[in-house]
Amino acid sequence: MTTDVINPSTGQVLTSVPSLGVAETDAAIERAARAFPDWRAVAPGDRARLLRRFAAVVDEHIDELADLEVRNAGHTIGNARWEAGNVRDVLNYYAGAPERLIGKQIPVAGGLDVTFHEPLGVVGIIVPWNFPMPIAGWGFVPALAAGNTVVLKPAELTPLTAIRLGELALEAGIPEGVFQIVPGKGSIVGQRFVTHPAVRKVCFTGSTDVGKSIMAGCADQVKRVTLELGGKSANIVFADADLEKAAAGAPGSVFDNAGQDCCARSRLLVQESVYDKFLALLEPAVSSFRVLDPSDAAAEMGPLISAGHRETVASYVDGADVAFRGSAPDGDGWWFPPTVLLARSTDDRHWREEVFGPVLSVLPFSDEEDAIRLANDTEYGLSGSLWTRDLGRALRVSRAVETGALSVNSHSSVRYWTPFGGMKQSGLGRELGPDALLGFTDVKNVFISMGD
């Protein structure tokens, strides 16, 4: 079977790719299981060299990978280049890991007690369509560095860069079977990762509902699981903040990648004393946000991923109080203008649910306590920002907001050397940084007796 891959900027078919069934998925998992003993036995320095070589090969193909992502996912060319570069950087970062997976020696009587960070075996990685390259890399790179083999399922809508990365891995000398791309449906390929006993860990990024079903499925074999799920992150602007800077950055913090970003700061909380002033600053920043053909170097936002997703996003705006909107191209493709909605209450559907589109919901708050209460009034806890010049308040609010990552006077979310992941229903486990690596290992404790 094959699946057509669509260019979301035009609605035209780009190409078609294989969509694997259960037997083919099982064959890939079994190849990965057979490749595991040799891969885990590769000397740490040699595994590091192979990962660095893979990074160099990715670096030689940045433009090609970026172009694929522009056409397959509608990402702006600027973002797509950053994303391909992120895979390279993550490879270089974790290339330092094989030689640093250092266990402990624990004092005991009568012998020697040491711990080892053992690889798990085959790791199954399920990638969504919103950031196909980085999310793939955040999973497969530390998994390989720790000595596991990997089967990776890209989203059906956006398989092209993952398939290319699989080819580049072979070109770089990663042995056959160690890193395989298994394109196909979540309900078939992804489910097989959950049920096949040779897969020892599943890393999933996507919707909270599917994440819950994967976690439930993995329980049957007590399979390890990492989940990166939805978000409804708050952007909290206090009256004492640099309002111009906060307003200038707010559109990018939610409309980047057309809002299809689990870190999107999609709930804007503004202190009531500066609410009108802040909206007046925000309006020109939104109306000048450049929604263009994503291959145009000036584009800040491209189309949504699919016609169906555009309908879903539109359903949140229908009947809501629109404060103001930007513009988007007419014609073919799944375009949607950046849109700012005024929340009537915290019960509004667009305030509570992850829209995953270029839609920002705004609500005023009275004081610090009110801001924290509103920020935490969600089942999610992934990301967020707060803007203030008061250092004490920055620390108090940072500690009180239930979220895995928070930026003060900034909208940045992700650095590959710092941990990323969610609290509450936004996920389980951490990606990136040193923490992620240990998530691809089990600790083994060995006692060696001195004799008697």
Ligand code: NDP
């Ligand atoms: P899904 O959660 O359905 O898909 C994410 C990935 O999981 C895809 O590779 C998908 O495969 C796979 N998958 C789907 N069902 C299963 C299953 N039963 N077992 C194993 N794998 C499965 O997200 P959608 O694409 O449907 O998007 C829906 C919403 O989810 C978005 O609007 C957004 O709100 C949220 N989302 C959040 C993301 C995040 O980064 N946190 C990323 C993507 C979506 P397939 O290719 O067949 O779809």
